[in-house]
Amino acid sequence: MGEPASYDAVFIGWGKGNKTLAAFLAARGESVLMIEQSDRMYGGTCINIGCVPTKALVESANHPSGAGAPAARYADAIERKNALTALLRGRNYTMVDSHETATVITGRARFVGRRELEVSAGNETVSVRGEKVFIGTGSVPVLPPIPGLDGPRVVTSTELIDLTELPPRLAVVGAGSIGLELAAAYATFGSTVTVVDAVPDLLPSQDRDVADLVASVLADSGIEVILGATVDHISDDGSTAAVHLTTGNEKRTIEADLVLAALGRRPDTAGLDLEAAGVAVTEKGAILVDEHLRTTANGVWALGDVNGGPQFTYVSLDDFRIVREQLVADGARATTDRRAVPATTFITPPLAQVGLTEQEAREEGFEIKVAAKRVDTIAAMPRARIVGDARGMIKVVVDAKTDLVLGATIFCVDSQEIVNLVALAMRHDVTATELRDTIYTHPSSTEALNEVLSTI
Known part of the structure; x- marks a missing residue:
């Protein structure tokens, strides 16, 4: 095969951190090789x-582009989603490939030595070496050994959002963010949706007042949620799938036209032969990294989901910043610097969270004040009624001694935007009083903070 082709930087996987760093280094004149196993994944997960296709479907479900039967509206939403992902895929490809010093290979990579790889591309195999190597292969769905989970009517989120026919009955196994988002979207499209999970309470990491309100919104949307349930097996009679459950001492069967397995995601390291590179993994299968995202192999970093950190694309982007600082600056930036990282589950209305919940703050021994109001009681938030959705609540947990915000749960229209403001305030020690007395535009959802924070 000869000597391996040598590059300043080799990237395995086109995730957010990897693609941004690849484009950055290529723009600086470094020779860059991007390896992606599928031309359908340029740009990453x-x-x-x-994020993009699932949220596009949520938006289409809530704001259909035309009239007609549910099946037609759903088919139109899939078409719009596909057009959007194709557009962004092309732009992300150009983001890297447009640089003269960048090369893209569509193929599968595996390590054969320290910073040396073989890449299988079609019938060809090429050998490459990187002065620096960056692993960003992302994550894949978790599929536990439940009998029948590999059946013909069982799909993951990847397959579900590519189907052009709306399933009349959808059973969702898993009540995490992915399961709830897609359950809510498909119920709005017109599917009869049942969600099943082993947890005894919905959203166990949330305060009960918030979780109970979310549960009531899901119920009002026609979604049945069955908790404390063990999936024994999934059967298929050739036309219908059946999810067989045990809840306590009761056996129950849920019939469905389609079953969505939404049981989380795990780091994707299959086939990389990491041991050949001296790259260690954790007990959970993630690539082991330090606070600067360096692996156990010199000159090899891991970015994004594959390193076992929070599975958010914006965290992967921060991974890029951490590595960039090592390459061009003092390298002081680290994962330990991260504070007040927000998250949003895009049900309708969206549920956003940052920092501590009330229960967590009390368990950690803080003396707290809690500002909480249901959206339908907030006079200073007319936007919710303008857009026709005054459901939900806003809850802010404040340190009684310092007046600093410890956390917030925001379940309302535009919560995905409000939470970013609160997170920024937390990172820069802006007090609850300052947030309460700040001038916000009107009518906006953010101005709800004026009224909510006045309750403490």
């Missing part, structure tokens, strides 16, 4: 099968 978020662009193609994750």
Whole structure:
């Protein structure tokens, strides 16, 4: 095969952190090789099968582009989603490939030595070496050994959002963010949706007042949620799938036209032969990294989901910043610097969270004040009624001694935006009083903070 082709930087996987760093280094004149196993994944999970397409479907479900039967509206939504992902996939490809010093290979990579790889592309195999190597292969769905989970009517989120026919009955196994988001979207499209999970309480990490309100919103949307349930097996009679459950001492069967397995995601390291590179993994299968995202192999970093950190594309982007600082600056930035990282589950209305919940703050021994109001009682938030959705609540947990915000749960229209403001305030020690007395535009959802924070 000869000597391996040598590059300043080799990237395995086109995730957010990797693609941004690849474009950055190529713009600086470094020779860059990007390896992606599928031309359908240029741009990474978020662009193609994750955040963007799923949220596009949520938006289409809530604001259909035309009239007609549910099946027709759903088919139109899939078409719009596909057009969007194709557009962004092309732009993300150009983001890297447009640089003269960048090369893209569509193929599968595996390590054969320290910073040396073989890449199988079609019938060809090429050998490459990187002065620096960056692993960003993302994550894949978790599929536990439940009998029948590999059946013909069982799909993951990746397959579900590519189907052009709306399933009349959808059973969702898993009540995490992915399961709830898609359950809510498909119920709005017109599917009869049942969600099943082993947890005894919905959203166990949330305060009960918030979780109970979310549960009531899901119920009002026609979604049945069955908790404390063990999936024994999934059967298929050739036309219908059946999810067989045990809840306590009771056996129950849920019939469905389609079953969505939404049981989380795990780091994707299959086939990389990491041991050949001296790259260690954790007990959970993630690539082991330090606070600067360096692996156990010199000159090899891991960015994004594959390193076992929070599975958010914006965290992967921060991974890029951490590595960039090592390459061009003092390298002081680290994962330990992260504070007040927000998250949003895009049900309708969206549920956003940052920092501590009330229960967590009390358990950690803080003396707290809690500002909480249901959206339908907030006079200073007319936007919710303007857009026709005054459901939900806003809850802010404040340190009684310092007046600093410890956390917030925001379940309302535009919560995905409000939470970013609160997170920024937390990172820069802006007090609850300052947030309460700040001038916000009107009518906006953010101005709800004026009234909510006046309750403490």
